[in-house]
Amino acid sequence: MRMRKLWLFSLLCVGACALLASWLVAYVVIGGWALQTAGSWSGTGILLTLLLLAAGALVVPYMHATEGLDSGSGPIFTALRVFLGTAALTLVAAGITTALAGPQLYHARFGERTEALIVETEPALSEDGERVGTRYRVASHATEEDLGWLMRGPMERAAEGDRIAVTVDPRGWLGPIAAERLGWTTVPTAVLVCCLAAVALAALGIVAAALLLW
Incomplete structure (x- = not known):
């Protein structure tokens, strides 16, 4: 009997980790x-996500079928529903935060500051064709190396030939951004940390529900 309970507890812990x-x-x-x-x-990531989600979500139905747990009721099923709801909401919040402030967060941690010259500008257009801003292509002031298009431009409109401070990604994963955009990172960082903490607590809730099996 004790070994059976240990098996059920271990299975739920694995499911929580997979989720x-x-x-x-x-x-x-x-x-x-x-x-x-x-x-x-991206395709591999989506497939892996679905596989891990299925592996975690199928743990409880498996236990219902093989171990006689009450389907759709009890603390384990409640904890699973709470996790899935929390995961969906936090993914939306984290995705929006990353879209709005992701480049700033990344460059604040990994970017290297350098002086650059604006070598090309073009209108930034919405899907409707309306101008919503200006895009800037920059080059290193010291070496004239092309640094690419700014992911986040300067606060005020600049012109070709202007000198501005930018941060560049030494790994080349993200494009450069204007250095003045790095000042507002506390709030988005807090949002991402809260999202991760919430989903981790929801996963721990599954483990806590599993302890009730003892």
């Missing part, structure tokens, strides 16, 4: 799309 891993993979994929850097790995 948490699926959330993390899903966020990486959504974050990549939000930053417009998703490549061929």
Whole structure:
């Protein structure tokens, strides 16, 4: 009897870990799309997310079929529903936050500051063709190396030939951004941390419900 309970507890813990891993993979994929850097790995990420989500979500139905748990009721099913709801809401919140402030957060941690010259500008257009801003292509002031298009331009409109401070990604994963855009990162960082904490607590809720099996 004790070994059976240990098996059930272990199975639920594995399911909780699979669900948490699926959330993390899903966020990486959504974050990549939000930053417009998703490549061929996106399809693999989506497949892995679905597999991990299925592995975690099928643990409880499996236990119902093989161990006689009450279907659709009890603390374990409640904890699973809470996790799935929390995961969906936090993915939406984290995805929106990443789309709005992802480049700033990344460059604040990994970017390298340098002086650049604006070498090309063009109108930034909405899907309706209306101008919503200006895009800037920059080059290194010291070496004239092309740094690419700014992901986040300066606060005030600039012209070709203007010198501005930018941060560049030494890994080349993200495009450069204007250095003055790095000042507002506390709130989006807090939102992402809260999202991760919420989904982790929801996963722990499944483990806590599993303890009731003892």
